[in-house]
Amino acid sequence: MIQIALDKKLKAANGEMRLHIDIEIGQGELITLYGNSGAGKTSILRMIAGLMQPDKGLIIVNQQTWLNSQKGICFKPQQRKIGFVFQDYALFQNMTVKENLVFALEKGQNKRIVNELISIIELEDLQDRKPENLSGGQKQRVALARALVRKPEILMLDEPLSAIDVKMRNTLQDYILKVHKEFNLTTILISHEIGEVIKMSDKIFIIEDGKIIKQGKPIEVFSNKQVSGKFQFSGEIIKIDKEDVIYIVTILIGVNIVKVVAVESEIQTISVGDKVIVASKAFNPLLQKIS
Amino acid sequence: MDWQPLILTFKLALITTLLLLIISTPLAYWLAYTKSRIKPIVETLVSMPLILPPTVLGFYLLIAFSPANDFGSFLSNWFGIKLIFSFEGLVIGSVIYSLPFMVHPIQSGFSNLTASISEASYVLGKSRSTTLFKVLLPNIKPSLLTGIVLAFAHTIGEFGVVLMIGGNIPGRTKVASIAIFDEVESLNYSNANWYSFILFAITFIILLTVFLINGGYLKRFWK
Secondary structure (H helix, E strand, C coil): CEEEEEEEEEEECCEEEEEEEEEEECCCCEEEEECCCCCCHHHHHHHHHCCCCCCEEEEEECCEEEEECCCCEECCHHHCCEEEECCCCCCCCCCCHHHHHHHCCCCCCCCHHHHHHHHHCCCHHHCCCCHHHCCHHHHHHHHHHHHHCCCCCEEEECCCCCCCCHHHHHHHHHHHHHHHHHCCCEEEEECCCHHHHHHHCCEEEEEECCEEEEEECHHHHHCCCCCCCCEEEEEEEEEEEEECCEEEEEEEECCEEEEEEECHHHHCCCCCCCEEEEEECCCCCCCCCCC | CCCHHHHHHHHHHHHHHHHHHHHHHHHHHHHHHCCCCCHHHHHHHHHHHHHCCHHHHHHHHHHHHCCCCHHHHHHHHHHCCCCCCCHHHHHHHHHHHHHHHHHHHHHHHHHHCCHHHHHHHHHCCCCHHHHHHHHHHHHCHHHHHHHHHHHHHHHHCCCHHHHHHHCCCCCCCCCHHHHHHHHHHCCCHHHHHHHHHHHHHHHHHHHHHHHHHHCCHHHHHHC
16 A cells, blocks of 8 residues: 655745645555646656655555655655656667666566566567657657566656547557556556546546645546446537537547537536536447447 | 977877866766756856966966965975976866866756656666766767867867967977967978968868767768
């Protein structure tokens, strides 16, 4: 189990902000930090990684104290077993993909893990290329693989998919979920995408001005009423058309466009750009084989 | 024509550049990442030789190294080192004189790297020195090359400092730039022209090589 309590005064865009959080994460959980930019999400990751010092704090990871400001314990980033995927990937340009992974090996660590990761994350074709010749999504995969070489106790991903197009994003989400399960990782993700959060995380913490204002299962946190649907997806409204007495709402779910009928009372609470959940309860959805 | 001044010039430039590389890398690293309050003062001192007339620098070094003064007599009494009118003195003068030309490119190279690169290395459990030698320095090769070449070329071209502390002793302190001055003084224009032409040509080739390498022209050519 991982216990994290942090307290720090931060200089934010609009004056000073006090970051104060106290969370517990179970071994093997994937949690998401969600919130506006400037809410302090990245600072939290940096403090867990030891790249930033809190004013006061306590970090205990699987019974090992990484940080205890009262007792004056503060592990350096090098001593904390973490995997960190930076927003800009931070790949070493002077090394090939494989060299980036080999560099991450600890002294005396078996090299087998490098080849294992190359095959899990399907980097075989890219392993001799330099980062400058990779696309955003490929760089992302390399950064993910590199972060896993040390077999970290916590994997942290700072908005890993923000700069990647929707289609590639789905693939990468699957990679992250795959390694999360395969290596039995405890993962902290920063994300802005509600769909991504619902798809990936066990638990979500919504952060505003340095404080946690809501936490729980993503689907419960995001939908005010609890829906017990037979199937449900989240998407974004891209169009609302009036047709006679009803409305046709066009929703983008992943890469698919879905049209849903809505009545006037429903339309009053939603508008274009809103994130919504599409759920069906009373009827059994049809299944049809494609391809 | 006497080749000695030219050989001496290149020997001086080579040794100076080597020493500068060793001194400037940690200094530039410190300047690029420190949050210390004395940083502006150190930066100013490093940059002074850019503006200061070389004769001023040479004059103070001459005073400092003089056996008639405390520092000079300390050196000569305790270590038997005499820096005035000697090759060693020229090396020290040149190192100070060319310092900004080595420090500035390396410092800006470090500053242009994103912070996340070194952080990524620390998070992977690598020490500061491993990060410096395996990650940071290999990623600023163009800056290192620029620093090396500028320092080398600048040392070849120095005159004022050398004249002040080195004088004009053949084989010891008479470098090419001084030899040219000397030949002109004694109206040997053809000798002066030879020295000048060789310096001109070599400097041109060195700088051209840098621009070709840093501009990626050679890479494209080889492909």
